Amino acid sequence: MSTAETNKPATSGIGAHLGSHLRENGMMLALVAIVLFFFVIVRATQGVDFLSAQNITNLFLQNSYVIIMALGMLLVIVAGHIDLSVGSVAAFTGAVASVLMVRMGLPVLVVIPIVLVVGGLIGAAQGYWIAYWRIPSFIVTLAGMLVFRGLTLWLLGGQNIGPFERSFQSLSTGFIPDLFGPDKPNFTALILVAVAAAAIVWTGIRGRAREAEFGITPEPAGFFWARNAVVVVALLFVGWKLASFRGLPNVLLVMSVLIVLYAFFTESTTTGRRIYALGGNEKAAKLSGIKTERLVFFTFVNMGVLASLAGMIVTARLNSATPKAGVGFELDVIAAVFIGGASMSGGVGRIIGVVVGALIMGVMNNGMSIMGIGIDYQQVIKGLVLLAAVIFDVYNKNKQG
Amino acid sequence: MTAILEMQGITKTFPGVKALSNVNLSVREGEIHAICGENGAGKSTLMKVLSGVYPHGSYDGEILYDGKPARFRDIRDSEHAGIVIIHQELALVPLLSVAENLFLGNEVATGGVINWPLAYQKTETLLRKVGLTEAPTTKVEKLGVGKQQLVEIAKALAKNVRLLILDEPTAALQENDSQKLLDLMLELKAQGVTQIIISHKLNEIRRVADRVTVIRDGSTVSTLDRSEINEDRIIRDMVGRDMANRYPDRTPQIGEMLMEVRNWSVMHPEQPRQVIRDVSLSVRKGEIVGIAGLMGSGRTEFAMSLFGRSYGRDIKGEVTLAGGKPDLSTVSRAIEAGLAYVTEDRKVLGLILDEPILRNISLANLEGISKGSVLSRGREQQVAEKYRKVMNIRTPSVFQRVVNLSGGNQQKVVLSKWLFTDPKVLILDEPTRGIDVGAKFEIYNIMNELAAQGHGVVMISSEMPELLGMCDRIYVMNEGRIAGELTREQASQERIMALILQDGMKGEAA
Numbered sequence: 001m002s003t004a005e006t007n008k009p010a011t012s013g014i015g016a017h018l019g020s021h022l023r024e025n026g027m028m029l030a031l032v033a034i035v036l037f038f039f040v041i042v043r044a045t046q047g048v049d050f051l052s053a054q055n056i057t058n059l060f061l062q063n064s065y066v067i068i069m070a071l072g073m074l075l076v077i078v079a080g081h082i083d084l085s086v087g088s089v090a091a092f093t094g095a096v097a098s099v100l101m102v103r104m105g106l107p108v109l110v111v112i113p114i115v116l117v118v119g120g121l122i123g124a125a126q127g128y129w130i131a132y133w134r135i136p137s138f139i140v141t142l143a144g145m146l147v148f149r150g151l152t153l154w155l156l157g158g159q160n161i162g163p164f165e166r167s168f169q170s171l172s173t174g175f176i177p178d179l180f181g182p183d184k185p186n187f188t189a190l191i192l193v194a195v196a197a198a199a200i201v202w203t204g205i206r207g208r209a210r211e212a213e214f215g216i217t218p219e220p221a222g223f224f225w226a227r228n229a230v231v232v233v234a235l236l237f238v239g240w241k242l243a244s245f246r247g248l249p250n251v252l253l254v255m256s257v258l259i260v261l262y263a264f265f266t267e268s269t270t271t272g273r274r275i276y277a278l279g280g281n282e283k284a285a286k287l288s289g290i291k292t293e294r295l296v297f298f299t300f301v302n303m304g305v306l307a308s309l310a311g312m313i314v315t316a317r318l319n320s321a322t323p324k325a326g327v328g329f330e331l332d333v334i335a336a337v338f339i340g341g342a343s344m345s346g347g348v349g350r351i352i353g354v355v356v357g358a359l360i361m362g363v364m365n366n367g368m369s370i371m372g373i374g375i376d377y378q379q380v381i382k383g384l385v386l387l388a389a390v391i392f393d394v395y396n397k398n399k400q401g
Numbered sequence: 402m403t404a405i406l407e408m409q410g411i412t413k414t415f416p417g418v419k420a421l422s423n424v425n426l427s428v429r430e431g432e433i434h435a436i437c438g439e440n441g442a443g444k445s446t447l448m449k450v451l452s453g454v455y456p457h458g459s460y461d462g463e464i465l466y467d468g469k470p471a472r473f474r475d476i477r478d479s480e481h482a483g484i485v486i487i488h489q490e491l492a493l494v495p496l497l498s499v500a501e502n503l504f505l506g507n508e509v510a511t512g513g514v515i516n517w518p519l520a521y522q523k524t525e526t527l528l529r530k531v532g533l534t535e536a537p538t539t540k541v542e543k544l545g546v547g548k549q550q551l552v553e554i555a556k557a558l559a560k561n562v563r564l565l566i567l568d569e570p571t572a573a574l575q576e577n578d579s580q581k582l583l584d585l586m587l588e589l590k591a592q593g594v595t596q597i598i599i600s601h602k603l604n605e606i607r608r609v610a611d612r613v614t615v616i617r618d619g620s621t622v623s624t625l626d627r628s629e630i631n632e633d634r635i636i637r638d639m640v641g642r643d644m645a646n647r648y649p650d651r652t653p654q655i656g657e658m659l660m661e662v663r664n665w666s667v668m669h670p671e672q673p674r675q676v677i678r679d680v681s682l683s684v685r686k687g688e689i690v691g692i693a694g695l696m697g698s699g700r701t702e703f704a705m706s707l708f709g710r711s712y713g714r715d716i717k718g719e720v721t722l723a724g725g726k727p728d729l730s731t732v733s734r735a736i737e738a739g740l741a742y743v744t745e746d747r748k749v750l751g752l753i754l755d756e757p758i759l760r761n762i763s764l765a766n767l768e769g770i771s772k773g774s775v776l777s778r779g780r781e782q783q784v785a786e787k788y789r790k791v792m793n794i795r796t797p798s799v800f801q802r803v804v805n806l807s808g809g810n811q812q813k814v815v816l817s818k819w820l821f822t823d824p825k826v827l828i829l830d831e832p833t834r835g836i837d838v839g840a841k842f843e844i845y846n847i848m849n850e851l852a853a854q855g856h857g858v859v860m861i862s863s864e865m866p867e868l869l870g871m872c873d874r875i876y877v878m879n880e881g882r883i884a885g886e887l888t889r890e891q892a893s894q895e896r897i898m899a900l901i902l903q904d905g906m907k908g909e910a911a
Contacts, residue, residue: 214779215786270767270774277764280753287711287742287750288765288818289733347755 025227026392027341027356032230034360038367048370053245055366056238061172061317063362064251065090065310067355069329070336071262072306074354075299077337078266080279080346081130081137083300085122085144086307087329092148093119093308094315094325098161101168108168115308122148123304124297131296145330153323162320172316175247185240186247193239193248196256197232204228251313258306263351275299279346335382336361339389360385404465405430405564405595411450411462420446421460421619428564433586433596435610437635439865443619444599448566452486453479466564483563487553489572495542500524502541503556527555531585547578554585565589566597571605572697583609601695603632603902615639632902640865640894648870649842651849655873656686658721659857660740660826665718667706667881676702676713677881684826684857689848691872692861693897699881700861701745704828708742709735723825736765739825743815743832745861747808751815754804758796759785761803761814766822788817793843809840816847826857833867845871865894879904 035051042050049055069086076083097115100106106114126144129135163169180187208224242248266272277285278292286292310329315321340357342349361382368378406428413421421443428434438444449455451464453473464471466482473479476486493502500520509520524537531551541549550570557565567586571579586596586609600606606613613630615622615638622638660683667677677699684690692700705712707720709732720727727738735742744750752761762785763770770781785799792813796806803814812832819827829848833841848871852858862868868875875892877884877900884904887896 210779214782268776268778270771270776273760273767273776277753277756277760280756281749283750284753285764287708287732287744289709289731289736290764291731291733347753 027339027353027360027389028230031356031360031363032234034363034367038363038370042367042370046370046372050367050370051237051241053241055370056241057245057249059362059366060249060252060255062366063358064172064249064255065313066329066332066336066362067255067358068258068313069303069306069310069333070340070354070358071258071351072299072303073333073337074262074340074342074349074351075266075275076137076303077334077342077344078279078346078349079275079296079299080282081296081299082334083126083137083141083144083303084330084334085126085141085148086303086310086333087326087331088145088148088152089119089122089304089307089326090311090314090329091152091321091323091326092122092155093311095152095155095161095321095323097168097312097315098164098321099155101164102161108165111168112171112312115312116305119304119306119308119311120301121304123301123307126304127297127300130300131293137300152325156321156323158323160320160322162318164316164319168312169316169319170250172251172313174250176250176253178247185243187243189243189247190239192253193235193243197235197239200231200235201228254309259351259355266351271295271298276347279348281347332361333358335386339386341389341393343393357389403430403468404428405467406451407463407465407468408447408451409463409465411447411460411464413446413450413455413460419619421450424462424616424619424621426614426621427624428595428597429611431590431593431595432611433590433598433609435606435613436597436599436616437601437606437613437639438616439639439863442616442639444616445568446619447616448486448568448597448599451479452476452484452566480560483561484566485557485560485562485564486566487550487557487568487570489569491546491549491553493541493549493552493556496540498538498540499528499535499544499552500537502552503527503559505556507560523559524555527558528552530558531555532581545578546573547575547581550574550578550582551585554589562594564595564597566599568599569601569696570598571600571602572695579605601901602905603635604906606630606635632899636895636898636902640898647842647866649846649849651852653689653873654687654853656855658683659686659688659723660684661719661721662707663719665703665707665720666716667702667713668715670713675881677706680718680878680881680883682859682876682883684859686855686857687852688874689852689858689860689872691868691875692859692878693865693868693875693901694863694878694884695901696863698878698901700878701830702881703878704742704830704859704861707735708732708740708828711742736822736824739823741765741819741822741824741827743819743827743829745830745834747811747815751818752803752811755802757800757802758789758794758806758814759799762788762799762817762821765818769821784821785817788813788821792817792847807836807840809836809843812836812840812844813847816844820851824856826859827851828859828861830861831863832860833862833864841867865897868892868897869894877901877904 039050042048069090073083073086093115096118097111100111100114101108126140129140130137176188178186178188204224274285274290275295277288277290278295282292311326314325318325336358337349337354338344338357339360340349340353340355342354364382364385365378368381404427406426408424408426411421411424412419424443424447426447436444436447450460453475456474457472466484471482473482494505497505503524504520509516509523521537528535528537531554533548533551533555535544535548541552544552554565570582574582583605586598590596598606598610607630610630611627612624613635614624615635617639625634662683663681665677665680666675668674669676680703682690694700702712706716707729709729710716711732720729722738722740727735727740729735729738729740748754753764759781763781767776770777770784782799788794789796789799794810794813794817796810803811806814832844832848836844848858848860860868860871869892873889875887875897877887877897879901882904885900
């Protein structure tokens with residue numbers, strides 16, 4: 001092969017770039033399209049504003065726990081495993097929190113760390129068998145799903161426990177107070193969103209500069225700016241809407257921080273990279289000095305912690321711990337991860353994809369509910385969307401060869 | 402005696418390689434015919450042509466079976482004609498019973514409903530024929546390798562076999578199991594079953610074979626009658642070829658002692674048997690040391706057990722590396738100590754096929770491209786670009802997924818990965834397997850370069866000419882032991898073969 005050929009870039013131009021990033025861009029576009037679809041349809045049929053400040057707030061409050069658990073589930077799935085127990089674990093840890101607070105009267109700031117540790121221990125208990133005994137995660141976590149559902153019932157004695165003090169409730173239903181007084185719009189919210197938007201653009205520009213420094217062919221400039229413009233406009237729009245209602249929900253802040261942390265962890269740290277390697281080819285990873293067992297164990301501990309956080313948020317939102325909390329969560333979470341582009345066989349998937357995947361599920365839930373579509377059709381439609389997203393992936397992969 | 406099988410002028414080419422070139426084989430009705438040849442000589446390919454694994458039309462030449470032209474489209478076709486092949490790796494389903502295995506795909510059934518009583522009855526008859534007394538319901542996994550081999554033969558008998566092909570049937574067997582198997586072969590011969598045996602073990606061949614055909618480099622060299630079978634003749638026919646200019650020139654500059662392994666012993670991870678026995682070996686700076694041996698001689702197991710205990714259990718022995726006692730208890734510690742192992746199976750054990758080149762190169766040394774534990778993707782790409790130039794990895798971009806590369810380029814990616822860990826000693830396991838001649842030459846050049854830089858290189862290879870062309874010293878392994886050590890001057894294919902065969906006989910006598 002000649003040098004001329006070897007120096008030829010693999011892809012060039014905006015079209016080729018779009019093609020090679022079809023998945024992520026496609027998901028973003030799909031999300032925007034779904035939002036616009038509901039905006040138009042809901043206005044036409046119900047006369048309701050789908051993008052009202054209240055509904056946007058609701059969207060985040062309703063879906064935060066799915067996104068939070070999906071972050072952990074992505075790591076589990078990238079490592080080549082699955083966790084079916086997250087719904088039960090969330091219910092159980094929520095019940096533990098309620099018992100500690102309501103029955104034992106412990107203060108909120110003590111309860112939260114205790115419950116997070118409990119979640120970690122549950123993850124460790126399951127991860128131990130999966131990582132070190134090589135028992136399939138499907139089986140271990142299926143057992144965990146039953147065990148922790150049972151323990152929830154036992155702990156609650158079949159009753160609801162609640163209500164909680166305001167400080168715990170605010171975990172889910174609270175808003176960040178406006179430092180500039182109670183007038184509308186909420187300036188603190190506006191400033192935070194503007195800062196976040198600026199930070200996204202700034203890191204993007206910095207990344208491009210560094211890539212140029214190392215001689216990496218960057219994403220085409222026009223495309224870069226178009227993508228950032230869409231993201232910034234969307235962010236500012238949502239920020240404006242939230243600011244004109246009650247401000248930024250606490251849970252949105254928690255969720256955003258976690259998303260940034262996990263995106264950084266998966267893409268820019270050695271440990272994150274090793275989890276992808278492990279999922280891509282466990283044997284090769286092992287022979288490259290990667291401690292595969294320890295990493296698998298870690299992903300389950302992490303999943304347990306996030307499940308307990310989600311459990312507390314859900315419990316706070318309902319203002320009571322109930323035996324039925326979190327039923328079916330695992331399916332929403334797993335679906336979000338696969339819609340987000342993760343591969344069942346491990347090694348593939350990105351945090352941003354998962355977030356978009358979870359939002360797609362959440363927007364559809366919310367939109368269909370407003371339209372008054374029955375739960376029967378809703379399930380059918382969500383199932384078909386999941387299937388379509390994965391078929392799209394497989395089709396793309398086959399086409400690339 | 403008439404010929405049951407005539408293979409005439411068989412030629413089989415794979416992309417870039419001529420695996421068989423004008424091979425002739427004639428097998429007489431009722432005889433046991435042995436086929437000898439080095440690893441890679443083309444024995445297995447020939448048998449795959451015969452059994453229809455490579456269907457008619459994918460090779461040139463003619464197969465006459467019972468005097469009539471045979472054109473097998475697949476294995477079922479050849480099995481209908483009574484030709485059954487038993488591969489080295491047994492094809493039994495471990496979790497199914499003996500009876501289920503015997504009639505797999507050939508069930509004793511009417512209209513899809515299995516007649517179990519009849520199946521069990523037939524199974525018992527067949528098992529008795531091969532000298533087994535196990536119940537037909539015994540799960541195959543409960544049987545030892547020797548008995549599984551016999552079940553394979555019973556399975557062949559269930560298909561009314563006329564020509565039975567055994568590919569290295571005793572390679573994985575203990576001595577007394579081997580003897581039983583050879584006895585059974587003679588018994589089947591008495592019952593009129595023609596057999597072809599592929600084997601390296603000359604004493605076995607002498608014991609059962611009526612004639613021997615020797616294959617070398619994809620061609621028939623000779624067919625010997627029973628009276629002509631002798632070790633020297635077979636070895637000469639197996640290895641006699643020239644090897645001019647296939648290996649780059651090099652003036653070895655051998656320095657101080659780099660790594661010494663003493664009395665290395667390893668147990669099989671599951672079975673209670675010793676896989677490596679008291680292996681001692683040494684590598685100096687700038688030296689290329691070869692390990693020769695047949696498949697299954699324990700070379701890979703030795704290397705992997707050394708490399709962070711990646712194989713086996715109850716590992717005993719001492720290692721000195723660069724004057725110190727290295728901690729080789731895990732792979733990451735072995736890497737840190739300066740050891741690198743380039744696997745023989747790069748697709749399964751060496752690469753993450755779906756990931757791009759640059760991520761594969763950095764995999765074993767992520768610390769080298771990160772600060773704290775934060776990766777620098779720019780640094781990662783620089784490293785990959787460097788190795789792409791140094792190793793001449795032919796690819797449009799380092800972002801190319803390795804699954805899209807040719808075997809030779811994939812091997813260069815694996816080598817890059819290990820060089821990036823800055824090893825003192827590199828163990829290369831079959832570094833040129835499955836890659837074309839040009840890429841082989843490049844890999845040899847890289848090896849010479851590494852030695853010239855003062856690395857110690859250990860090369861495991863089944864291709865003897867390659868070892869002779871590249872190595873300063875060659876250890877010969879057999880059945881988990883070092884059967885001998887030859888300097889560059891002493892080494893020849895004949896001597897290596899002789900060491901293996903003599904060691905094999907010692908093992909039998911003991």
